Amino acid sequence: MDTVTGSIMVLIAVAGGALVGAYVRRRLDESQMGSAQQLASQIIEDGKKEAETIRKEAELQAKDTVLKAKSEWEKEAKELRRELQGQERRLIQREENLDRKDRVLETREKEAQQRERELATQEGAIQQREKKVEQLVEEQMARLEQVSGMTGEEARQHLMETMESQARHDAAKRIKQIEDEARESADKKAKEILSLAIQRYAGDYVAEKTVSVVPLPSDEMKGRIIGREGRNIRAIEAAAGIDLIIDDTPEAVIISGFNPVRREVARLALEKLVTDGRIHPARIEEIVQKAEEDVNQSIRESGEQATFDVGVHGIHPEVVKLIGRLKYRTSYGQNILKHSLEVAFLCGVMAAELGINVKQAKRAGLLHDLGKAVDHEVEGSHAMIGADLARKYGESPEIVHAIAAHHEEEKPSSVLAVLVQAADALSGARPGARREMLETYVKRLEELERIGTSFNGVDSCYAIQAGREVRVMVSSDQVSDAHSHVLAKDIAAKIETEMTYPGQIKVNVIRETRAVDYAK
Numbered sequence: 389m390d391t392v393t394g395s396i397m398v399l400i401a402v403a404g405g406a407l408v409g410a411y412v413r414r415r416l417d418e419s420q421m422g423s424a425q426q427l428a429s430q431i432i433e434d435g436k437k438e439a440e441t442i443r444k445e446a447e448l449q450a451k452d453t454v455l456k457a458k459s460e461w462e463k464e465a466k467e468l469r470r471e472l473q474g475q476e477r478r479l480i481q482r483e484e485n486l487d488r489k490d491r492v493l494e495t496r497e498k499e500a501q502q503r504e505r506e507l508a509t510q511e512g513a514i515q516q517r518e519k520k521v522e523q524l525v526e527e528q529m530a531r532l533e534q535v536s537g538m539t540g541e542e543a544r545q546h547l548m549e550t551m552e553s554q555a556r557h558d559a560a561k562r563i564k565q566i567e568d569e570a571r572e573s574a575d576k577k578a579k580e581i582l583s584l585a586i587q588r589y590a591g592d593y594v595a596e597k598t599v600s601v602v603p604l605p606s607d608e609m610k611g612r613i614i615g616r617e618g619r620n621i622r623a624i625e626a627a628a629g630i631d632l633i634i635d636d637t638p639e640a641v642i643i644s645g646f647n648p649v650r651r652e653v654a655r656l657a658l659e660k661l662v663t664d665g666r667i668h669p670a671r672i673e674e675i676v677q678k679a680e681e682d683v684n685q686s687i688r689e690s691g692e693q694a695t696f697d698v699g700v701h702g703i704h705p706e707v708v709k710l711i712g713r714l715k716y717r718t719s720y721g722q723n724i725l726k727h728s729l730e731v732a733f734l735c736g737v738m739a740a741e742l743g744i745n746v747k748q749a750k751r752a753g754l755l756h757d758l759g760k761a762v763d764h765e766v767e768g769s770h771a772m773i774g775a776d777l778a779r780k781y782g783e784s785p786e787i788v789h790a791i792a793a794h795h796e797e798e799k800p801s802s803v804l805a806v807l808v809q810a811a812d813a814l815s816g817a818r819p820g821a822r823r824e825m826l827e828t829y830v831k832r833l834e835e836l837e838r839i840g841t842s843f844n845g846v847d848s849c850y851a852i853q854a855g856r857e858v859r860v861m862v863s864s865d866q867v868s869d870a871h872s873h874v875l876a877k878d879i880a881a882k883i884e885t886e887m888t889y890p891g892q893i894k895v896n897v898i899r900e901t902r903a904v905d906y907a908k
Contacts (some may be wrong), residue, residue: 400439403416598653600643605661610634611665613641613658623663623669626655627676646764648716649687653679687712694725698732700751704781711754713761724760727815731756734811744803752790752808755783760883796884813892832889837884842893843875857894858883864901872897 418798444611475495513754532543564788604610613635614621630645632654641658645651662665664675695703705709714725731831732753739749766773775792792798793805800806801879833851836858850859862881865877875896884891 391775400442419604419892424482494551550686598793600651602655602658602662603641604639604641607639609662612640613661615667619669620672622666623657623672624654624676627673628657630654632658649683649713649720652716653683656682667865669876687715690715690725695728697729698736698754700732700747700754707755707758707781708781710758710761710777714757717838718761719760722816724757728754728757728814731808731811738811739804742803742807744807748786750805751783752787752804752813755787756791756794756808756812769795769797771797808881832887835887836883836893839886840879842882843879845871845875855889858897860895860897862897862899864899865900867897869899872899 456848553598570683578858612620613624613632614624621634623633629647629650629733630643632644635642643651643654643658645654653676657676660675660679661672664671675892676693687709689710689712692711694711695701695708711725711728714728715723719727732750735749735753737745739746755774755778757770757774759772760768762777763770763773771792771794776789778791786802786804789798789802790805790808793800794808794812796809800809833855836850836855840846840851840858840860845858845862846860847863848861850861851857852859858879860875862872862875863884876895879897880893880895883889883895
């Protein structure tokens with residue numbers, strides 16, 4: 389490579405010198421032909437020296453390049469040898485590890501084989517012992533069979549049957565005894581508590597409707613009540629918020645309205661106007677305002693008297709007013725304030741018998757129908773309205789829950805809630821406590837029987853005990869014992885959804901299977 393490079397450089401120098409010489413000769417020929425040859429010779433000599441210098445420099449550069457390439461190649465070779473040596477060491481280590489594991493496995497295999505031999509020896513010894521034991525057992529069984537006259541299987545079966553029969557008999561006897569005792573004690577205790585509660589409290593009832601009748605001294609007073617062009621009657625209706633009915637009823641005026649408080653205000657105002665004799669719009673407004681103040685005072689006094697009679701204290705003043713308003717509210721002819729007092733006393737008596745907080749029970753009984761004081765003004769059931777009012781005015785969560793759960797809007801989760809529910813049903817179910825129109829009563833009975841017969845598998849349905857119980861006869865082929873419980877719950881749920889009724893209704897599903905045969 390060095391020789392070729394030098395030769396190329398020499399040729400380049402020579403060619404360059406020739407060109408330069410030719411050029412110089414031509415120039416010299418043109419100017420001075422005499423000195424041209426000398427100058428050309430000098431130039432050629434200089435070109436040769438320069439070419440030699442270039443060749444030497446090229447040779448030095450080529451040597452440097454070769455040395456660098458050689459150095460790099462040696463470096464790469466060293467790195468390659470180092471990597472190969474590292475891989476060789478790793479392979480040697482892996483081989484040593486494999487040899488070591490092989491030796492460990494061989495040792496373990498030998499130990500396992502030794503253990504297998506030991507276990508085989510022990511198993512043989514155990515089998516020999518088992519054979520001896522079996523022989524001894526067979527000998528003993530043979531002796532026992534000879535003594536008892538029964539085989540071993542017959543003796544075992546006889547013993548098991550005897551023990552099983554005795555255990556079943558004892559268990560059934562014990563279960564029957566426990567059930568009878570529990571039923572008798574629970575039934576007896578419940579009857580004692582209810583009878584005691586009924587005996588210790590006897591309430592009177594005030595029958596009120598949605599109308600009030602005001603007696604008049606004479607029919608001439610009707611004209612004065614109506615006034616010129618009816619201005620007096622319009623003033624009374626506007627001030628009291630009720631409807632005044634003046635018809636052919638002799639010496640009487642009918643006050644109609646769903647709000648019992650307004651109806652009472654109108655009744656008192658009209659009685660005062662009739663007694664006073666001065667009936668005109670200004671006097672009417674004055675008398676109605678005075679009657680309203682008197683009714684509000686009466687409401688407060690009634691509420692305070694009710695809390696005093698029950699013996700509960702610390703009730704919010706607004707709640708006391710709501711309790712007093714119940715004096716003018718009825719349900720199926722039963723006065724709600726009287727009903728609430730009765731429920732409170734019944735709750736107290738039963739709570740004393742059960743050993744729970746008597747004052748708390750009375751408080752819950754007194755407040756259980758609190759929502760009926762405003763249920764004509766607020767949407768929702770009176771139980772939930774009463775619970776919201778009790779919660780608003782600081783009653784305890786136990787009282788609030790008892791109010792909300794006494795008609796199953798919430799599931800009762802405390803003894804107090806169940807107690808209020810029972811007392812409420814007992815108060816409403818007492819003979820003479822409530823009444824309803826004959827048409828409504830008959831319609832309710834027909835609706836109960838219709839709901840009962842609307843389910844599959846029902847043969848007949850009868851509403852008894854004044855509509856407080858429904859007896860449903862079902863086909864034993866279509867309804868099983870387990871399904872009869874579900875059917876009772878479904879019928880009760882449908883009654884709750886589709887009907888409105890006082891108290892509670894018992895759904896009794898009856899299923900009977902009869903097998904008849906004759907001995908000839």
